[in-house]
Amino acid sequence: MDSFDTRIIGALRRDARISLSNLALEVGLSRVTVRARLNRLRESGVIVGYTVVLAEDMQHHPVRGLMMLGIEGRGADKITRLLSNVPAVQAVHSTNGKWDLIVELGTQTLYDLDGVLTRIRKFDGVTTSETNLLLATQMATRVPERLVSVD
Template sequence: MPPDTPLDPLDHALITALKRDGRASLSDLALQLNVTRTTVRTRLSKLLASGEIAGFTALTKGDLADSPVRALMMVAITGTGTDRTVSRILTMAPVQAAHATNGQWDVIVELATDSLETLDKTLTRIRRLEGVSHSETHLLMSTRRAQPTR
């Protein structure tokens, strides 16, 4: 699938099904999507080759135990150095991801740490970066995920 080829409804449905259950077999996906296993295998191969699906990952109990303190930090950045500031944020170990957004905040940062103390130190480091004008942080108390549909 060339990089400029738009995704069709079947591609979107396949991606949605895999987000719900990344372990689903080709047969299960074919049944859900009402297509053949060969169609699923071909589409999946093309989505992987094009980079539309970047990969698969597993989240273990250990991952959650190692970083039980999770938070979202909304960050406002002034000036023209947003890319540089975000690059610096991404070098910090507790940072899982940084999402560009619209509205009051420029970036939403996902954080996962082993303790509130480590979280506090990371928040302070981010707030002290050049260009960061203000921020707001929310602790994630619990997480519910969509269940696989089978």
Template sequence: MWGEAGSEAHLDETDRGLLAALRRDGRASVSELAAEFGLARATVRARIDRLVSRGEIIGFTVLTRSEAPPAAVRAVMMLAIEARATDRVIARLLSLPGVEQVHTTNGQWDLMAELAARDLAEIDDTILHARRIEGIQRTETSLQLSTRRPAVRL
């Protein structure tokens, strides 16, 4: 993902965050993105325009549930963080492409992040990038091997 040729490796953290936010919600407004990243609307618009002109963003589309490829690898990352770092760590985690959701929790761990990727290399990249976030003290990640759901009752 980050290390592939033609990847986002040359983009700065803000550009990667904007791309991750747009992947999660392609309908996010410039105002919403500006608020999320603490930037001026004009700055967000200019960055998106630059990403389009450089070919990093090649289009905007609707993807229905039936068209979405399933994530081949899913994992749950438990995180212990510094007491005052919660909001900053959550924002940074959500800017990573492989992070689908972040939950606060109680007990031994402070946060739980749901990860999804096409393969183990992508999960590994996400874990490595997450562990570099300032404010994270310790992590533990478990791969989801299978999922079982209750039978539908009529």
């Protein structure tokens, strides 16, 4: 990927419905070149699909949070398997630094979130945790994975 590919992807993130002509104008390339680059980005797996995001999709889980987990020893794989059975878990990320895993959570209410946090904290191997509520999304550059469709 070069700077033109990065600009194409940036423009598509802002407006995935942009016409090929307008996309070409925005990034300063010909339509033919932009089409070829888009095909290459799809074929190489950089772009995996396009989707529509509805307002209700973004409101499906009005209470969202990030839970950072400290895990005893090398138990991250076991904890990740346990987390896969928790419906409120939207994503699990490995990380470096103080925390071993960062868990994205989404629930309908704070009461529900509290129950999920309590459940996760009781997992054998979780030694410490910290949770931050997500208050408002100022900007989103990606669609949650559950909404991505591959053509």
